[in-house]
Amino acid sequence: MEEQGERLTRLRSIIKEAFSYFDKVGINTVFQEEVGTIMRYLGQFPDEMEVADLLRDMQDEGVGGPSGSNVVPYDAFEKMMLRCLLQKRFDPDDEDNLLSAFRVLDPEGRGYIEVDQMKRYLASGSSALREKEMSEFVDFAVDKEQGEAARIYYDDYVAKLTSFVDRHIENLYKDAKAPALDKSAQGN
CATH class of the missing domain: 1.10.238.10 (EF-hand)
Structure with missing residues (x-):
């Protein structure tokens, strides 16, 4: 306890x-x-x-x-x-869910989404990103080593994102998110 x-x-x-x-x-x-x-x-x-x-x-x-x-x-x-x-x-969503979402946006199965098209997706709807968030997303999502500043290769992006998020959360919380915590804090 x-x-x-x-x-x-x-x-x-x-x-x-x-x-x-x-x-x-x-x-x-x-x-x-x-x-x-x-x-x-x-x-x-x-x-x-x-x-x-x-x-x-x-x-x-x-x-x-x-x-x-x-x-x-x-x-x-x-x-x-x-x-x-x-x-x-x-x-966060798992890797399979994220890849499925990107594949819906890429019906031709090219393996990438044009940055301008992605910006249009992210700027529309009730969950639209603010300009700063969009800029940060694009900076992170575009693989600068590929030399393709106009494309987001979503397999690479999802792998990079999930690895980054997993490492960040693991470093941030270490053992603080253990399942045993659930009962003691629910009364708060």
Whole structure:
């Protein structure tokens, strides 16, 4: 039981550290626009609509900051983040799911998607990326060694992405996400 408490303490410490990167003034609040970025850093990958729903839920519970405010207090973020992590609600998709999604966008089976076409996909719909996110995606997705700055070879991209995400999450959490943690933190 003590080990579970240590894991929960470590998990809270990791959440606090990530939150503090964005708490510029040091008053335990961040702007709502930063919540999705912090969640992604912590290994949860909601789309923008899901982030908006989480923010709305926090305000409905009376913990999302003052009414009409665009800030989120740490306590509310921590509670929401623990719940998402423990439920694995926004865990990253596995390699097979990602490749399947790219294959839908490549009906000819060429093995790549043109960058301009991908930008159009990412700029449309309810989960549209912001310009900065799109630029970062393209910089990461394009294989500079291939010399094809206009194409995303999705097999290579997915392998690179899943490896990067797995390493990041493993380094970030080490043993803090062990299954034994689930029962002790669900009451929070």
